[in-house]
Amino acid sequence: MQAKTQQTELFGLMAEFKDAESIIAAAEKVRRQGYRKVEGYSPMPVEELDHALGHSKSHVPKLVFLGGLLGCATGIGMQYWISAVDYPLNVGGRPLASWVSFIPVTFELTILFAAFAAVIGMIALNGLPSPYHPVFNVRRFQYASRDRFFLVVESADARFDRVETRRFLETLNPTGVHDVEP
Numbered sequence: 001m002q003a004k005t006q007q008t009e010l011f012g013l014m015a016e017f018k019d020a021e022s023i024i025a026a027a028e029k030v031r032r033q034g035y036r037k038v039e040g041y042s043p044m045p046v047e048e049l050d051h052a053l054g055h056s057k058s059h060v061p062k063l064v065f066l067g068g069l070l071g072c073a074t075g076i077g078m079q080y081w082i083s084a085v086d087y088p089l090n091v092g093g094r095p096l097a098s099w100v101s102f103i104p105v106t107f108e109l110t111i112l113f114a115a116f117a118a119v120i121g122m123i124a125l126n127g128l129p130s131p132y133h134p135v136f137n138v139r140r141f142q143y144a145s146r147d148r149f150f151l152v153v154e155s156a157d158a159r160f161d162r163v164e165t166r167r168f169l170e171t172l173n174p175t176g177v178h179d180v181e182p
Contacts, residue, residue, distance in 0.1 A: 012134075012160070013152070013180065014138055016149070016174050016178065017149040018147075018148070018175055023042065023150075026151055030168075060118060063121035065114075067115075067121075068114035075108070076099075083097065134180050137180060152180060
């Protein structure tokens, strides 16, 4: 019963690597083995690591596009309502809803709404603010910002078994495999 309790209290297993090539090769093997709840940490951006881990593309560009569309619609709608419905004022015989005069404000609102969508979407999709993460409980993880690379297989993964996963990670030639306590 004690072993069962310890297994459920584990956040995951962390393998430590010396260089980027090692963690990329390990991530590809972990993915081929069927693990899906895997995260990689490196001291610098490693684009191939995302591909090796099978991370899908970000949804932020879609949110930015939708924010821009909303800003554009707001700009056109607001100006039309003001100049043609709420306070119609004929200046120089031009039509009340002259779209050419709407362009500057519509452009500015499009950019403003797209920027807000990008920032708010990025924060929401990253789960921020997140002041605590279990990987910081591993002492060796302090080197993740210096010169070490870490691969974490979460215990929430369907294939995760504490003993089998540890054995598998040890076959990937890491410098160490660590328990990640919650």
